[in-house]
Amino acid sequence: MTTASADSDNALVELLPAADRANFIAHCEPVAFKLGQVLHTPDADTAFAYFPTRGFISVVAPLASTPGLEVGMVGNEGMVSAQLILGVGESPFRAVVQGAGDALRISASDLREQLGECPRLKAVLDRYVAVLIRQFATSAICVRYHAIRPRLARWLLMCQDRAHTDSFRMTHEFLAYMLGVRRAGVTQAAGALQAAGTIRYVRGTLTVLDRDGLERTACACYRADRLAFSSLLR
């Protein structure tokens, strides 16, 4: 049983009216997650949904013999295991922690029950699915048209928004997989951002120095993604 209060720092949970929120949180337990932890894998039954309150998680689509390509990112604006909203126990995606943090965790069966009992929760999560579709679609077109540097800038901004911090741990290799490019390409793009004074990258820790500069460098997909979430919250 949880001792969590009826306050949460997850935007979706916050959208619930106070009574619904308290009831929902009573069915959740607070958990911590570590960098690199896998929250769900393809083709295994999804046991839990996570509503992050801190930290962020990548939604990764499979690609044979690679770690896959990131198609979505979830922080405290969202939820991990959206397949459970859709009434499906399995998902083709892997959810991997990128930035350590905490979440409210609810079991698949409790979530199903809550969805049945709380129309407001259902409405909020339905909207979230629509935002996710938009994020995945943006990913599909972004990888098609945009160069590595603007994509890297976009990605860093998305991380920063969700991490609520300016520094995160990140290897070039990992970044390359997430962006679906060669390692050398990431090194080059990160080098250019560093030379421009936008970021600093030292021994696996990346620090954002100039957020405005990143925003100017990022492709329009970053703004599209922000817009999708602000429309969700309206």
Add this chain to the structure above:
Amino acid sequence: MVTLAQARQNSLLAALDVADAERWLRQLEAVELPLGAVLHEPRAPIEYVYFPATAIISMLCVLENGASAEIAVVGMEGIVGISAVMSGLASVDRAVVQRAGQGFRLRARVLQDEFGRIESVRRPMLRFTQALLAQTSQTAVCNRHHTLDQQLCRWILMSLDRLSGDELAVTQELIANMLGVRREGVTEAAIRLQAAGLIRYSRGRISVLNRPGLEQRACGCYAVVRSEYSRLLPVRSAH
């Protein structure tokens, strides 16, 4: 009025309980969907959702500078406009008829109203949504990692799964727009597939000569999406 048998050409409509389907018959309209017709534009409110029967619809994501690429295709296995129904928001994408044919339309607010409260309506729509998410994300993977030849194979196969027969009426320009590449690239890829004896391309028509060969030549994305669709959706649209 649309009959139950007609409506059932679309697998999602066929998956509805008879009571739900019969309630909808009066409100469903049979429509002809001509090649190139736009069913909805990005950021515009959606008036109708569409259930394709013989038509195939491309969902295109459009960038600020007007460049676009297909993020998913929807045929008789699905519905066009589901994310707008789920969110009550405008759609993010442009829905364009990629293959002319028939379909049914329903006022979006009818579905919106029922979607929230009728579990038997909601369930099949949600499963389709999960399949659509899988297709969209796999398109991202494919766009990033696979050759144009592989993407063209995937595209042809996905179209083929949504129609009967083994011929597509399609111009190279249309394919180029869908895949977000130059037309010359599509021409070269089509020539290679033709030289390999997989397809025959002539004046706006692609005939598939060797489907297993095409599947072999396609990247893994096609198989991933097909297996998700057959796992999630009640009636097989694919082979």
